[in-house]
Amino acid sequence: MSDSVHGRLPSLKGFITRPPSPALAAYVQRFWWVEGDGSQTFDEQMLHPDGGSGVIFNFAEPLNFDGTQCSLRTLIAGPQLASARLQLVGQVRMMGVRFHPGMGDAVFGIGLDELAGFHDASWPRLGFAHLIDQLAELKRDAQQAVVERELLRRLSASQARRTPVQQLLAQIAAEGGRARLTDLLQSVPLGQRQLERLFRHQVGMTPKQFSRIQRVALVRNQLRTGQPLLDTALACGYSDQAHFIHDFKRVVGMTPGQYRLRAKNS
Template sequence: MNTELFLPTAQLSHLVKRFMIIESDLGMVNKILPTTSAVMAFRYRGGVSYTTDATDTSLPTSVITGLRNTTRLVNYASATANLLVIFQEGGAAALVREPIHELFGLNVALDSLFPPQLIRDVEEQLAEAKSNRQRVSVVEKFLIRRMTGITTDALVTNAIRNIRRTNGAIRIKELLTDLPISRDPFEKRFRRMVGTSPKQFAEIVRFRHIINRYSPGTSLTDTAYAAGYFDQAHFINDFKSFTGQSPQQFFKAGRYW
């Protein structure tokens, strides 16, 4: 497997974290963990599928994947290449008219959200491009065309910042303390922009923080307490809900994204 990362232009940096090219000559299986970002994928060679309950489902050539709260196995056939757009939290809402929370746990073909001819044009340009830099440029131009006149929600952006500052260890009541809005309308705005509730978003942030700070030999009990858990059983149950495995099983298994 070969991967290559590209940063977005300044015009897109508030919406996109990075672009990623993944190329697999021999085929592979990626374990994809829950994340706080929606992802667009443009496959310009080969085939990609995902596994659910032992069943493989092929992904469309161009697709957007909403947030999810479970781990997924993604299968790359041999000689496959994919260009991924990793959005900033809330970034995809500036491009898609549908509320982002309606994409939760789903893979939706881009030609059902955007004019089909536009998507076909992008796919043809990606297939004809001579380098990965050219491919990223093709997708950047597509994204810039779709974001015209769209703005982000400063209140939700501030809430995201506070959740990240605490590594997800914050109650929604605390989060609302400094916000000029009541809980129900806040949660509605948050779901529409980010793709899930603020509570679930914070849980995913906390889960990813645990994953990122773990190293072999680390005490899982200490890790749980550092993440704000006061009950080891609660920590293990949450971990299983995200990964389908206990922390010990998960970290022993190795490779994940």
């Protein structure tokens, strides 16, 4: 899968990750933890979309997303269509689990097209909030074990129902969003309208939107190499610079040139 907020790990002191158990590897990218005290200064983190989703358990002070304080202790991080900004202040103690694109709906029991952005995980249909007090008292190994048991209990969806979407998702990701969607849709043994409806339900966005964020992630990787912007645009499958800049700004919130300067300075 292409680079993302969780693919290229945040540059935070106290941030660690662990892989899931083999039984969950097809669904879970990783488990992660962040800890720090009020004396630390945390840089603002850019949370770039990757098509994935996750759950965040916050055991300390409220989080700040795009300048808005979030006091929820348990959050569902649904699929993003644009980059967000996270600012951590004061006492920080969090745990999270990140799902592969297209896998969150099997865990949440709700279509990801209803979960874009950040949501309260105490919704009756989601039901993760009951874990927060138990997890707060445990160490990392025990926390992961508790969450893994909960995830395995939830994974009862039929794989046959999920196969066509997973096939299309894998093809888009393998091409870094550069392949023609019309060609990919024709290669999947399901009607286009039905496939797009299932894709929105399982992934939380349309195939076109997922393709866009995959290609923009590819651009972000290329920009860090320092090659000229036009060469980057062509390498990532853009036929004109206007489309290249429009897509990038729509997802990341800044132009490719501004992003490259920010990456160089940081």
